[in-house]
Amino acid sequence: MLNVLEPRYSIPSRKRMSEEIIPKLYNEVKQKITLSLTTADRVALTCDGWTSRHQDTYVTITCHYLDDWVLISNVLQTRAMQDSHTGANICALLSDALEEWGLTKKDPIIVTNNNATNMIRAVEMMELLHIGCFAHTINLASQAALKLPAISRLLGRVRRIVTFFHRSANANKVFKEKQRLLNLPCRKLTIDVVTRWNSALDMLDRFLEQQPAISAALLSPELLDEMRSTAGDSTVIKELKSAIHDNLRFRYANLKEKLYVASALDPRFKTLPFISDEEREDTFTTLISEIVTLEQVKQQGSDSAGNGGSAPVQEQKSLSEGDSDPSPAPPKRSKESCALLDLLGAAYVCAPVADRAREEVGKYREVTPIPLSDDPLKWWCKHEGVYPLLSLQAKRYLCVPGTSVPAERIFSTAGDIITAQRSCLLPEHVDQLLFLQKNYSFQ
Template sequence: MDAAMKPPGLLQGKFIFKKLPNGNLDKTKVVCTLCNAELVYCRSSSSLKYHLNAKHPLANAEDAGPSTDVAQGKSRRQTTMFECNRGKPVSTALSAKLTNLLAQWIATSCRPISVVEDDGLELVLQAATGDPSYKLPARRTIMRRIHDQHAAEKAAKNEKMVEARCVALTGDHWTSVNNDNYLGVTVHLIDASWELHSFALGVMKTEERHFAEACARQFLDVANQWGIADKISTIGTDSAPNMVAAGRILPFEHLPCAAHVRRTYTTLSQQKHNLALPTNAEYEKLAKLEKLLEPCRSQMMILPILCDSKLPSPRTSTSGGEKINLEWLKVATALDPRFKDLKCLPRAEREPVWAKLSELVKREEPALQPLGEKNPEPPKKKTALLLMGSDSESDEETPEDNTVERYKVEPSASLDQCPLKWWSDHTAVYGKMAHIARKYLGTPATTVPCERLFSLAGHIVQKRRSSLSPENVNKLVCLSDWWKKEK
């Protein structure tokens, strides 16, 4: 081969022999021309190739390839991502991102904090990043990130409640595996764009006995911590005697959980009693009826149906006579445009619901009038009445006076239509009634959201993690609930 065609020595000039002070070359040491690293040379290029693969994979792939594969007539293969990143140290930005993702994964999936000490997880991340020197963050680092993430998410949730005019709470107590008592509270609201939000406010550890006064005070503490005590419309609990008594103490409307009350009748079939149960033929008819009533599975609709039946249990709770808040649920059903005809109620019970709704609209007028606004001019008589020559002042009415009547004659929405979307389209027409609808339709009829919180808490507070502080339990449960609902 011609001398001009010979490639430069030491891997195509990427290494040169070290030059001594006297000008001679030291054949036992070489210097990398890419990073000026000094290496020992023992007449073998293996260590030099290893240095290129570890520190300069791109330069090695571009220049070393043609001298081998191309020279031998082989097609040049594209370098894989793993080969490009192999040996490349993880940047500071990527390391911080991995730490945040680890903290989010631990909180969302209810993983133990000790998972960051798992050697297997570290090996997986080292292989994924291509950096064999990557080390998992310490426990304290992860906990600091969880605290920071909780503060950021809490601020975002607080903004939603600041904008809301009214909210509803549901709460219940839970006992962990190490016999610690916690109060779980969730909030429910409909924002200005008619989107329903339901998320956890916290899981607070309680030390005192669950007397009614203590339960009421605990709910108020949570409300004051979030600054929503003056916005709460209802508070939903189970029908335990202490919760029912606490509902009487609190200055909010109490809404006993419909699911707990209905469960009483369900268990009657498993007990010794003298009640007549349905026959097999009647069960078959009920199965067909259930299929027909599938669109009516809404919580706000099914409860009045049950309460209007002759069953003994749904009218009273398990605590000895505490009735369900039927008045609230009936108004909520009337404000649902799909069921506003109130066919679930006897005819004699429908008119009092509309009278109640009219009263609520009248009460809402002062609250919606801007501060400092002068009283409007006396309403004018209808044009039709003036043409007829009527001079009776009793015929005078404002647009607000007939709001409920106009809503009653409005065509009912289809069963598959979202009631919140309907109210969003009709807010300008029924302004004051729309605010009432936002309050009533945003109130759940059950305390199921709290039960979900306790399921999350049960995954977090386990036998191997029973020493978690109440503060960490609260933040982990809240983050898991918030992030899962955002998905």
């Protein structure tokens, strides 16, 4: 077609595409993302490993940060794991990524799958804050509850019946006839999957919906007795909730304080109705303490940058003039200085910041929470000037994704790129193609 439209046009060769055009485009987009990352106060990373259809193992890293109260998400890199997938090797890979993208001083947080013990170990070795994927945590806690004897027996019986209708063509035919006779929706029975807890709920919902057709097809009154509500159901439900609660409490034991602060900074949940009054007050006290600490670090950084290099110059000048006393003269007291400030200044330097922080937190707590359907980032964008100190903490917490799903979404995209017809793709080209597919529209 191109030859007919423009015979003089030369189509780029495979070599030129892979060695010139794609790498050039990759470097252009990478420079834009690197420049944008320099403005981020804090970054959150998600990472996960996956295996291609050619049994090559890769680790993909995504980055999330706030830019003018807009959550920006980018795929940073996809690296092949040639060595064993130990925590030390993954730690080296993550450390190289932070160094390459200039994120070591951005106080990064890493979100990973709770089942990936090597990932968790790598983050521990890097001494970074690790957040377990909320979706995986809920699944693990729910699966632990579904293993209770009463629940497991019930799910096992339903699963065997559903499997029978899936495998038997004759049984499925009778089942469809009963659906039409009973005016039930003509939908298939679903079966649960271990990796998705809600699939068990979907299986039971569909089973109860089609229960008349199932019982008519099987002519089994015992099944009806099993599914009918009984007095013992309340005990089972209590055991189910207790198992989920205990599992979640164990998994979030070390992160409870951070998660409470994150919830407090979300204007939808800032009343913290799910905890006690004492825990609520402790949470806002912790938030005030973090605000003061952040301001101290910023002040120390500005002081060291402003005073650097002054003392060596003075000493060099004195020695060059041949003074008999090589010790430098004591520095003159500034006009703003006084004896009381020299004596107690270090202890009271942060008092104004603490007072401002308490004032902002008090005003923030008095405001009515916004509806759950509203965007908390848009709320903070409008009220940043009202809460200048509190908004800095909101930027540090609300940029962290709750799950590692952004990294896992790369798996399906990678399956479209690494096909059977592209078995010779080098890891470098896989990285570039995935990077461009997800980031090319980045502005």
